Amino acid sequence: MDKDHLHKDGFVPKHLLKKLAKEGNEExxxxxxxxxxxxxxxxxAVKNDSSEVHSFIDSTQAQRLIYDSENTKEFKRKLVREEGGPLVSDENVNFAYDLSxxxxxxxxxxxxxxSINDQGMNLIFNVHYDENLNNAMWIPNLEQMAFGDGDGKLFINFTRSIDVxxxxxxxxVTQFVNELAYSHQSGALNEHFSDVIGSAVxxxxxxxxxETAxxxxxxxxVGPTFxxxxxxxxKEPGTAHQFDKQPAHFDDYRELPFDEENDxxxxxxYSGIPNKAFYLVSLEIGTDRAAFLWYTAWHNRQIIRPNAKFVEAFEAIIKTAETLTGQGKLPQQTxxxxxxxxxxxGIKSPVTV
Ligand SMILES: [Zn+2]
Structure with a gap:
C-alpha cells in the first residue's frame, strides 16, 4: 500500500499545533x-531497521518492552522494564507498562x-522520546510507539493517560485489521476507531x-497554556478547545485537500461525525457492547476497504449488528x-434508505 497513506500524525495533530503557533504559542x-x-x-529508521520488523512477533502472549529514549530521538535505546519485571523508580515507565x-x-x-496483531505481538514503547516533546505516536513502519514528556506548558506527560x-x-490494530488509509473519510474513520478504543478502555x-463518562x-x-x-x-464534537471545529453532522463535511495544512x-x-454516532449507540446499548460491535464490523474488509467512506463503515456496522443480534450477542434493538x-x-446507508 502507498506509504503516503499510512498513519503519519501524532496524538496531537500538526494542523492544531500550527494554529496555536500562529496565535503566538511558542511551545x-x-x-x-x-x-x-x-x-x-x-x-x-525504516531503512536501518527494516530487518527487525516482525521479528518480535510471539505466537502466544504479548510482552511489554519499555525503552527509555533518554530524551534523544533513538528508538529501543535502553530497555528499562520488560514483561513481569518489577516496578522501577521512573514512574513514566511504570505508567506506560500498566496502562498498556x-x-x-x-x-x-x-x-x-x-494484542495489536491478534498474534500476541510485543508492545514496544519508547518513553522520554526527544526533549519536552508535545506528542505521542504509533509508528507504522517500525510497529513501535513513542511518547514525549510534554513541555509542561502546552501538554504534560503523554504516558500518563489511558486514552492516549x-x-x-x-x-x-487498524493497520492489521483493515488498513484504513490516513486521508479524507477513511483517515477520519481511522482516527475515529482509535478514539472509540481510547474511550472504551x-x-x-x-x-x-x-452516561457518567x-x-x-x-x-x-493538556497543560496550563492549552x-x-x-x-x-x-459527546459534543467542536467544544473541546478554542480551535475545535469538529462537526457532528455530515451536512458540514467538505472535501479538503490532502496535505498537512488541511489535516x-x-x-x-471529521472523525467527530462517526464519534458522535458511537456515543449515541453507547448510550443505548453500553460502551463495551458498542465497542465490540465496531471492532467486529471493522473486520468486514469487503465493505471497509482501505479507502472506505463513512457510509460504508455504517453499512458494515449495520450488517454486523444484524449478525450479532441474531447470535444473541447484542440486544435486539441494536x-x-x-x-x-x-x-x-446525517449518514444514511443505501440499504436502509
Ligand atoms: Zn490518532
Missing amino acids: AEKTLVKMASIEQKKTN GQTLDYLKNKLGRN IAHEMAHG KQHVKGQTA DWLIGDEI PGKALRSM WGGVHL VSVVENAFRQV
Missing part, C-alpha cells in the same frame, strides 16, 4: 520543529483480540458508563439504535 512552534525532525528520523497492560486486557477480554495509550495502540478502567479525548495531557479542556469531545483531508476534523444514531449525524 507549539517548538513542537513543530521537533516533529519535522522526527519525520526524517522515521524515514531513516490494561489496554491489552481490554482487547483480550472484551474484544477477543490477542489505547488510542495509539488502536492505530496499530478509559471508561472500563475508570469504572465509568456511557465525560467522553473527552486527551483531557489528561486553550481548552481536551483535544476532542465525542490530510480533515482526519482529526440494529435500530445504530440506524437512528447514524441518521442523527
